[in-house]
Amino acid sequence: MAKHSTADQPIRFGTDGWRAQIGEGFTFENVRRIASAIADYVREEGEPKRGLLVGYDMRFLSPEAAKVAADAITSRGIPVTLADRPTPTPAVSYAVVERKAAGALVVTASHNPSNWNGIKFKAPYGGSALPSIMQRIEFHLDHFDHPGARPRTLRARRETADLVAPYVARLKSAVDLEAIRRSGRRFVVDPMFGAARGLIAGLFAESGIPCTEIHGEHNPLFPGLNPEPIEPHVARLRRAVKDGGFDAGFATDGDADRVGAVDRDGSFIDSHKIFSILLLHLAEDRRLSGEVIKTFSTTQMVDQLAAKYQLPLTVTPIGFKYICELMLKRDVLIGGEESGGIATKGNPPERDGILNSLLLAEVMARRDRTLGELVGELSSEFGPHVYSRVDLEVSRPAMVRLLAHLRHHTFRKIAGRRIASTESLDGFKMLFEPSSWLLVRPSGTENLLRLYAEAPNRDEVDQLLRAAEALAREAEIAASKTK
Numbered sequence: 001m002a003k004h005s006t007a008d009q010p011i012r013f014g015t016d017g018w019r020a021q022i023g024e025g026f027t028f029e030n031v032r033r034i035a036s037a038i039a040d041y042v043r044e045e046g047e048p049k050r051g052l053l054v055g056y057d058m059r060f061l062s063p064e065a066a067k068v069a070a071d072a073i074t075s076r077g078i079p080v081t082l083a084d085r086p087t088p089t090p091a092v093s094y095a096v097v098e099r100k101a102a103g104a105l106v107v108t109a110s111h112n113p114s115n116w117n118g119i120k121f122k123a124p125y126g127g128s129a130l131p132s133i134m135q136r137i138e139f140h141l142d143h144f145d146h147p148g149a150r151p152r153t154l155r156a157r158r159e160t161a162d163l164v165a166p167y168v169a170r171l172k173s174a175v176d177l178e179a180i181r182r183s184g185r186r187f188v189v190d191p192m193f194g195a196a197r198g199l200i201a202g203l204f205a206e207s208g209i210p211c212t213e214i215h216g217e218h219n220p221l222f223p224g225l226n227p228e229p230i231e232p233h234v235a236r237l238r239r240a241v242k243d244g245g246f247d248a249g250f251a252t253d254g255d256a257d258r259v260g261a262v263d264r265d266g267s268f269i270d271s272h273k274i275f276s277i278l279l280l281h282l283a284e285d286r287r288l289s290g291e292v293i294k295t296f297s298t299t300q301m302v303d304q305l306a307a308k309y310q311l312p313l314t315v316t317p318i319g320f321k322y323i324c325e326l327m328l329k330r331d332v333l334i335g336g337e338e339s340g341g342i343a344t345k346g347n348p349p350e351r352d353g354i355l356n357s358l359l360l361a362e363v364m365a366r367r368d369r370t371l372g373e374l375v376g377e378l379s380s381e382f383g384p385h386v387y388s389r390v391d392l393e394v395s396r397p398a399m400v401r402l403l404a405h406l407r408h409h410t411f412r413k414i415a416g417r418r419i420a421s422t423e424s425l426d427g428f429k430m431l432f433e434p435s436s437w438l439l440v441r442p443s444g445t446e447n448l449l450r451l452y453a454e455a456p457n458r459d460e461v462d463q464l465l466r467a468a469e470a471l472a473r474e475a476e477i478a479a480s481k482t483k
Contacts, residue, residue, distance in 0.1 A: 013138065016128055016320060019109045019118030022061060026109075026117045028068045034119050035069035035105060037141035039076035042102045044136065047124070048156075051079035053104035055092035055163060057195040057255045059117050060220040062086070062107045069105050069119070074156040078102070084160040088195045088256035090352035091167035093126040097348050098166055100124075108195075108255040111228035111339075114221050120255075126348030127324040168203065174347070175358040176365070177207040183365035186210040188249040188262075189357070190237040192227040193219050196256035196354055203358070214240055227253050229260025229340055229353070230389075231268050242266035248371050250360065252353035258340035259353035261360055263372035271340035272299035272387050272454075273375050278342060278356065279334050280378070281363040283309040290333030290345055293323045296426045297338040297389075297439055297452045304382045317426035318441065324349040338389070338452065383435065387454045388461045392472055394449040395479060399442040402449070402475035403428055406440060414438060415467035417460075438464045440471075 011018055011030060018034060020026040042048055052073050056066035063086075070080040081099070083092065089106050096104045103123050109116040121129045121137065129137070187204065189211060191197040197216040204211035214236060215225075225233040229251035241249040241262045249262035261269040269277075275294070279302060282288045292306040295318045306313040311333060316322035320343075323335035327349035336342035341351030344359070364370065369377070379385070394402075406428045411419055414430055423429040427441025427450075436455035443450055449472055453464040 011141065013134055016110070017118055017120035019112055019116055021115050022117050026061075026065075028065065031065045031068050031107070031119065032072045033141060033144050034137075035072035036076060036144050037137050038103070038105055038121055039073040039078050040140040040143070041133070041137045042078055043076060044140070045102070047102040048078045050100060050102040050124075051081060053081050053083070053092055053095055053099070053101050053163065054107070055083040055087040055089065055104060056107040057089075057109075058086045058193060058197070058218060058220060059107075059109060059114065059254070061117060065107045065117065069107065070158050073105070074158050077156050079156045080158045081163075082158060082160045083163045085162075085164070086195045087163045088167070088199065088252075088354060089120065089122075090257055090348075090350055090354060091164050093122050093348050093350040094167045094170060095163040096122055096124060097126040103129075106255065110255050111226065111253040111258060113226050122350070125328055127327070127343075127350045128321040130321060130325050164199070168199065171203060171355060171358060174355060176362050177203070177209070177358075179365040180204075180358075180361045181208050183368070185247040185361065185364055186245075187212075187361060188237060188240045188244065188246050189213050190215050190229075190234070190240075190249060190251040191256070192225060192229065192233070192251055192253060193217070193222045194227050194252060194254040194256055196252045199256075200250065200252075200354060200357055209361075212240070212244070212246075222254075229253055229258055230270070234260055234262060234268055238262050238266040238268065248360070248364065250357035252357065253340070256353045257351035259342065259356040259360075260340055261357070261371055263375075264370050265372060267372055269371050269375060270387055271336070271338060271342075272301065272385065273371075273378070274340070274356065274360065275299070275334070275336040275342055276301045276305055276378055277363060277371070277374050278336075278344065278359055279305050280374075281359065281366070282333055282344060283311065285363065285366050288333055288345055290331045291326070293326050293332055293335035295319070295323065295337040296423075296429065297441070298336065299385050299387060299454055300435055300437070301378065301382050301385045302336075315425065319444075320351055384456045385435070385454055386456065386458050386461050387452075388458075388465060389453075390451045390465050390469065391443075392449045392451065392469060393447055394472055394476055395447060396442075397482075398472065398476040398479040399449055401479050402440065402472055403442070405471070405475065415463040417464070436460060436464070438468060440468055
């Protein structure tokens with residue numbers, strides 16, 4: 001993460017771009033700074049004629065900020081293709097590859113609350129910018145902020161284009177929609193007031209697949225939820241599926257690169273189970289092979305599936321950019337993270353909540369199983385895997401104190417369970433026999449301490465999380481006393 005002091009608020013780059021609260025850090029001036037830095041990086045790479053794409057989501061000020069970014073880029077002498085409407089991030093990423101562009105800037109705060117906005121940068125390969133790319137963009141941002149720096153005036157062309165239609169055409173060829181139609185399954189889709197509105201529902205309607213959509217209207221306040229496809233934000237989706245007698249529900253986040261799902265009985269299917277179902281489908285039903293990549297906070301069921309299919313497995317730090325980097329170098333079948341971002345073979349190295357929703361419908365059709373039945377079969381074979389995450393508002397000094405305490409003190413037990421081993425790839429992870437674990441990790445961009453736990457049953461997960469919360473409270477009290 002880099003930090004840059006600007007005339008407004010500090011600009012921080014996290015694991016996937018920059019986000020800030022609207023009117024505070026997220027200002028048109030900061031958008032202009034970042035867009036200019038991206039443009040200068042592209043010029044440095046010698047690719048200005050390939051141009052940059054600019055996309056945006058459904059948030060307040062996103063269309064206006066996208067135009068500000070486009071103007072900043074053209075003033076650096078780089079042509080811009082601006083999306084003609086709110087566009088899902090995976091559609092922008094696909095357009096980068098299809099159009100052979102030098103990259104794309106997407107105005108979005110992804111799954112953050114409605115008072116946030118931000119910017120993602122997609123590299124020429126259509127995925128998250130690698131750390132080496134972000135370092136060069138950060139260098140140009142530093143230069144832009146220098147008192148002697150002056151904006152360029154090399155005005156280039158700007159055009160608008162439909163970046164959704166080619167992506168939809170690609171989806172039609174990537175998924176067996178006819179098999180889904182023949183299955184007779186009925187679905188609810190929830191774009192969560194985000195950029196995927198009307199897209200899955202439109203594809204299903206065109207293919208004769210019964211479907212209804214909720215939260216599909218344009219409302220940048222996202223009333224009643226954060227656009228993140230996890231509990232409790234899927235409550236209305238659960239009710240719609242269960243009350244309407246539908247077979248499943250699919251939810252995508254604000255820019256549609258993450259996925260969540262609901263079974264016919266209203267049970268939430270978390271990202272870990274989705275990852276496992278998709279891995280099963282690709283390896284067994286589609287008979288594809290390749291490496292499996294998962295982040296540090298992802299279920300151990302993925303490890304067991306990879307071993308079953310004799311597929312190599314790699315664990316990365318948290319952040320999809322690490323998965324993307326490996327997908328560019330190796331033959332990867334699937335790569336995914338705890339937050340619901342999953343990429344699959346044959347597509348850009350990018351998370352795609354829309355494609356993954358369709359693939360879930362496809363595996364239901366191919367296997368004639370509900371999502372709950374698929375999870376049940378996995379649990380019967382590999383044992384139950386129950387997961388939960390808690391985000392705590394904790395000061396930075398308390399986070400530093402807690403992590404130091406965990407790393408430098410020898411804990412034998414947590415919540416009455418003996419610690420078998422520890423890992424510190426990203427945060428601090430405690431592993432317990434036979435398959436439970438607890439991870440403590442600070443957010444890269446917010447004053448949030450993220451606590452992750454997985455165990456064979458809900459009671460053990462809750463106990464581990466409560467024990468970690470107690471340690472965090474103790475660290476907060478101790479940090480306040482040292483001020």
